Amino acid sequence: MAYQDLREFMDLLKKKEHLVYIKRELENGFEISALTWELAERLGPAVVFKARGYDMPLVMNVHGTLERNCMALDIEPGKNDKENFLKIRNRIAEALENKNKWLKPVMINNAPCQEVVMVGDEVNLYKLPVFKWSPLDGGPYITMTNIITKDMSNSNNGLNTGMYRVMIHDQKTTGVMCCKTQDIGIHVGLARSKGLKKIPLAIALGVDPVINIVSTTKMASFADDEFELAGGLRGEPVEMVKCKTIDLVVPAYAEIVLEGELDIDPKNARIEGPFAEWMGYYEEPMMLPQFNVTAITTRKDPFYQGCILGHPNNEGEMIRMPAIQANNYNILKRTVVGFREFWAPHKSRGYKVVVQISKRFPGWGKQAALAALSTGQGMAAANYAVVVDDDIDIFDQEAVDWAIATRMDPAKDVIIIPEMGVYPLNPAASGREDINPETGYTEFSYIGKMAIDATKKIASENRRSTGASVLPDEDALAKVKTNWESYGLK
Ligand SMILES: Cc1cc2nc3c(=O)[nH]c(=O)nc-3n(C[C@H](O)[C@H](O)[C@H](O)COP(=O)(O)O)c2cc1C
Structure with missing residues (x-):
């Protein structure tokens, strides 16, 4: 309707x-x-x-x-x-x-x-x-x-x-x-x-x-x-x-x-x-x-x-955030191998983007991070991209932090891209032009970008494989859940 x-x-x-x-x-x-x-x-x-x-x-x-x-x-x-x-x-x-x-x-x-x-x-x-x-x-x-x-x-x-x-x-x-x-x-x-x-x-x-x-x-x-x-x-x-x-x-x-x-x-x-x-x-x-x-x-x-902007939940963010990410999602679905999901967390205001993949071959994490920084929104606004595996809920930023903290070697899994021109509104950018010589308007600020591969590492990447994630025995856990009250617990 x-x-x-x-x-x-x-x-x-x-x-x-x-x-x-x-x-x-x-x-x-x-x-x-x-x-x-x-x-x-x-x-x-x-x-x-x-x-x-x-x-x-x-x-x-x-x-x-x-x-x-x-x-x-x-x-x-x-x-x-x-x-x-x-x-x-x-x-x-x-x-x-x-x-x-x-x-x-x-x-x-x-x-x-x-x-x-x-x-x-x-x-x-x-x-x-x-x-x-x-x-x-x-x-x-x-x-x-x-x-x-x-x-x-x-x-x-x-x-x-x-x-x-x-x-x-x-x-x-x-x-x-x-x-x-x-x-x-x-x-x-x-x-x-x-x-x-x-x-x-x-x-x-x-x-x-x-x-x-x-x-x-x-x-x-x-x-x-x-x-x-x-x-x-x-x-x-x-x-x-x-x-x-x-x-x-x-x-x-x-x-x-x-x-x-x-x-x-x-x-x-x-x-x-x-x-x-x-x-x-x-x-x-x-x-x-x-x-x-x-x-x-x-x-x-x-x-x-x-509407008036500024608050993390401001009306502009509520309307813009899903709308602006739809095109990114479509592009990444087509271009990222093993793509599962994409999210620019609302409170990071689009400067951080996260991609979830099912990685089967070496290097997919880095490819996904670079792709996420290469969509229109990624190039104009994202300062960094994080890629995680499909066991991480990308809508839970603490889970994403756990992946970064435990699956990312800063020396091997971070690509720093040198400074480039981006959308002018970027508080972290070290430079912003007042007048673009070509158009006469304020067009760009200048900042580097960071691609973080926080996927589990595999031997074919010449790395020590990330250990298996800890989870209880599946049957035992199901039984404990079913019998919860029998332990005298609420
Ligand atoms: C309340 C509000 C105000 C906005 N103001 C601007 C603005 O002044 N300049 C701008 O480039 N984008 C602004 N945006 C974001 C654009 O609307 C958004 O990037 C949109 O995709 C632009 O349309 P276009 O892709 O057809 O250029 C604003 C968004 C909202 C929700």
């Missing part, structure tokens, strides 16, 4: 006691941020509230638990986070591979997202309840975005929608984070190769939850249409409408749409930030392109959907 829009999903969350309407008005961005921090701490419900000075209600923490992200994808939630993670990851991984089940969007006229149209002097981003959320932020940030661009060099390629942060500079201008490692960065590069200085860009806010999830998903190819994937995941096509002032289409049932042009002339790049980021650190200021807003279109009574 597809949710037509955010509201339909909010109704379901309310019915299932996953959404609370807060009656008192919140004072400012810091109070809102502290509230969402505490909600993340308690894995609490989605909340709807008003902020002082604004009529438009805010809705936050809609995607704040894996259970709710299961509901968003119409998946029966599992018993725990591991089950929920796997259900979501597998659903997206399968959908990415089954393009024959994708559904093309359908176009409609008279869309709810255009009930109110503001152009010219009516355009004022400060009408949105967007605040400076964290004490050191450089300005007010729009976070839960669906940023839509197209390939200006090839009209056969599909639309991209990506969740990228947006800082408000003034009434009509924002920055947009668009790095080369992301699909929007590819669109910028291709447009520049055609000599363009501006590209149409739309930001849809408050959409059906599947679209938010797709916007955080890494596609197998930037050329694929992310709204077709969303249609496949929903089981119904996404309804879209033409923008009022630019040549693009947007989800018809969005709450709010910002239309405009992204100025990709490097001369017009502008500094923004710092910003309290998902990995728990402030990111330094970045040089980014400016987005000139030509229209704000909304419903008659729009909700503003947002």
